[in-house]
Amino acid sequence: MIPFHTLSERHLVYAYCVVWLLQFGYGIWLAVQWRKSRA
Amino acid sequence: MKTSSGRFPKWASAYFLLTMVVMAIGFYEAMTAPKEATMGNLYRVFFYHFPHTILSFVFPYLNCAAAMLYLLWRNKNPERAAKADAFAVASAELTVLYASVGLATGMLWGRAAWGIWWAWDARLTTYLLLWLLYVSYVLLRRFSATGQTAAVSAVLAIFAAIDIPICFESIRWWRTQHPAPVFGGGADSGIDPTMVSAVLWNVAAWLMWGIFILGLRYAVERRLQRKAAAASAALMSEYTLEAR
Numbered sequence: 086m087i088p089f090h091t092l093s094e095r096h097l098v099y100a101y102c103v104v105w106l107l108q109f110g111y112g113i114w115l116a117v118q119w120r121k122s123r124a
Numbered sequence: 125m126k127t128s129s130g131r132f133p134k135w136a137s138a139y140f141l142l143t144m145v146v147m148a149i150g151f152y153e154a155m156t157a158p159k160e161a162t163m164g165n166l167y168r169v170f171f172y173h174f175p176h177t178i179l180s181f182v183f184p185y186l187n188c189a190a191a192m193l194y195l196l197w198r199n200k201n202p203e204r205a206a207k208a209d210a211f212a213v214a215s216a217e218l219t220v221l222y223a224s225v226g227l228a229t230g231m232l233w234g235r236a237a238w239g240i241w242w243a244w245d246a247r248l249t250t251y252l253l254l255w256l257l258y259v260s261y262v263l264l265r266r267f268s269a270t271g272q273t274a275a276v277s278a279v280l281a282i283f284a285a286i287d288i289p290i291c292f293e294s295i296r297w298w299r300t301q302h303p304a305p306v307f308g309g310g311a312d313s314g315i316d317p318t319m320v321s322a323v324l325w326n327v328a329a330w331l332m333w334g335i336f337i338l339g340l341r342y343a344v345e346r347r348l349q350r351k352a353a354a355a356s357a358a359l360m361s362e363y364t365l366e367a368r
Contacts, residue, residue, distance in 0.1 A: 087151075087152060088156055092155075094236065096235060097166055103228040103232070104176075104225055104229065107224055108221070108225065115341055116340070
């Protein structure tokens, strides 16, 4: 089990959100470009 | 990733799945590492801030090396030069991505720990400069239509790389707001041994993710280059026919 109580600090939660949103947002955008750029 | 069918090759899918597993372990390790004495749970930002910042110092060197190879090959071997240029584009975008995460997580941590979002200290200022340099590289690639874009951006990439060692060493050269290096920063540096595995798993996870993204972005850029070359060749043959 993941101890979610360690997310007690809101700035830590914001930091996690920034990481996942930027990284996976870019990853999804790139996957779309890959599909669109096929010959 | 040479297939043009739009589907990932099997080995790339397997690598992606492995990366997700390592990332999940990294997340679990970051959540279960012991609480820090002064900052409590807030210090867990470090497990994401550190890997992204360190890797944002590595990708620009790949960008610089690719830019140099492009300038070296562009007259002798255009095919190789095009590959180097595609790699330069991919590594520059990755630098912007990782530096954006490094900046954002650093600012959130600073706000909670110091009470301020930003300080014009040596590390933060040189890091902002790094981010701006690579954002300008990406914007140049996207909006320039001179025909010399690759050469101009290669020169920018070489000059931009000068900021990397200055930024990296800034926390050793000048003692300002940003903390001293956690690793390799002298006798007082280092972290508790119980936290090391969380750092290593997250460095491994974001390095693997970075390599995956780099490969995918390179593959997309190579496809775009091939499409542009085919369109250019079609246009040339049309003009040739019209001239006859």
